[in-house]
Amino acid sequence: QKEVExxxxxxxxxxxAIASLNCTYSxxxxxxxxxxxxxxxxxxxxxxxxYSNGDKEDGRFTAQLNKASQYVSLLIxxxxxxxxxxxxxxxxxxxxxxxxxxGKGTTLSVSS
Amino acid sequence: KAGVTQTPRYLIKTRGQQVTLSCSPISGHRSVSWYQQTPxxxxxxxxxxxxxxxxxxxxxxxxFSGRQFSNSxxxxxxxxxxxxxxxxYLCASSYRQDPYEQYFGPGTRLTVT
Numbered sequence: 099q100k101e102v103e104x105x106x107x108x109x110x111x112x113x114x115a116i117a118s119l120n121c122t123y124s125x126x127x128x129x130x131x132x133x134x135x136x137x138x139x140x141x142x143x144x145x146x147x148x149y150s151n152g153d154k155e156d157g158r159f160t161a162q163l164n165k166a167s168q169y170v171s172l173l174i175x176x177x178x179x180x181x182x183x184x185x186x187x188x189x190x191x192x193x194x195x196x197x198x199x200x201g202k203g204t205t206l207s208v209s210s
Numbered sequence: 211k212a213g214v215t216q217t218p219r220y221l222i223k224t225r226g227q228q229v230t231l232s233c234s235p236i237s238g239h240r241s242v243s244w245y246q247q248t249p250x251x252x253x254x255x256x257x258x259x260x261x262x263x264x265x266x267x268x269x270x271x272x273x274f275s276g277r278q279f280s281n282s283x284x285x286x287x288x289x290x291x292x293x294x295x296x297x298x299y300l301c302a303s304s305y306r307q308d309p310y311e312q313y314f315g316p317g318t319r320l321t322v323t
Contacts, residue, residue, distance in 0.1 A: 130310045141300055141314040142253070186253065196243050196306055197266045200253035 100125040102189050104201035113210045117174040121187030121201055124168070130190040131163055133172045136203065137183045146172060177208045212237065214303050214315030222321045228289040231318045235282050235303030241265075242284035243312060244276060247298040256299075259284050260306050288320075296322045 101124045111117045119133075130149050134142035148154045148161040148170065160173040170189075174181055184203040191197045215234045223229050235242050243266075244256040255268040259278035276286040282303075288295055298319050302312035 132311070134314075141298075141317045144311055144313060147311055188253075190310060191255070192266055196241050196258045196260070196304060196310070196312070197255045197268065198243070198245075198253075198302075198312060199255070200245075202252045 100128075100189075100191050100199050102187055102199050102201040104185075104187050104204045106202060107205040108207050109204055110207045110209065111177050113177060113179060113208055115177050115208075117177045117181065117206055117208070119172040119174075119185050119187075119204050119206065121170045121172075122168055123170070123187075123189045123199075125189065125191060125199075126165075126168065128189045128191065131161070131170045132188040132198070133159075133161060133170075134186040134188060134200075135181075135183045136186055142186055174206075177206075179208050179210045182206055182208050214301060214313055216299075216301055216315040216318050218318060219316065220319045220321075222323060223291050224323055225291055225293060227291050228287060229291060229320060230285055230287045231299055231301075231320075233284045233286075233301035233303075233315060235284070235301075236313060239303035239305055239313075240282050241304045241306035242278060242282065243302045243304070244284070244286050245300045245302065245314075246270070247300060247317070248296075253300070256286065291322045293322050296320060 133146040146161040187201040188198040241260045243258040258266040278284045304312045
């Protein structure tokens with residue numbers, strides 16, 4: 099059974115702080131990793147993708163991947179109240195990359 | 211570029227009925243994947259269609275089916291609805307090649323009474 103694990107939270111951080119979200123996965127052959135943001139009542143929005151070990155930065159977001167440890171994380175710098183949402187970690191389960199396995203998500207709350 | 215569209219956005223059905231949901235992918239995307247989202251189980255993969263053929267299937271009963279048309283639009287059907295089928299049904303489209311990124315539509319909220 100392929101699994102993706104995330105702490106459900108809530109993770110509470112003050113405005114301007116760094117939020118750190120973590121995810122572990124069980125399938126060693128997974129090749130592609132994604133972070134989605136989902137606001138309450140909305141659909142998931144892709145915010146980061148990462149395919150190789152190391153860090154990938156995009157604006158205030160940094161994704162980190164460690165395939166040996168089967169671990170992927172998302173850092174949000176200078177957190178804003180608008181970042182308050184559920185963050186979903188997703189991992190591909192097939193070579194075509196079209197069947198994603200999702201974690202249950204971590205709820206982030208940024209207080210002003 | 212227009213995003214993924216899904217219709218209808220909300221639907222209320224009765225147990226035993228069937229329902230058909232529609233998804234139009236982003237222009238140029240030929241792969242459509244369907245997911246079910248519930249509070250208890252989270253987001254779960256249903257199936258994927260590419261070039262009018264089902265390419266992958268998740269662990270759902272045969273009551274869940276789908277199809278894809280030559281213009282890449284896709285429909286999913288759920289027959290003999292059960293209360294547990296109440297969920298947000300999401301479709302996602304992609305190029306089905308590197309970088310394998312999938313983009314979600316707004317979803318269809320199905321309530322079974």
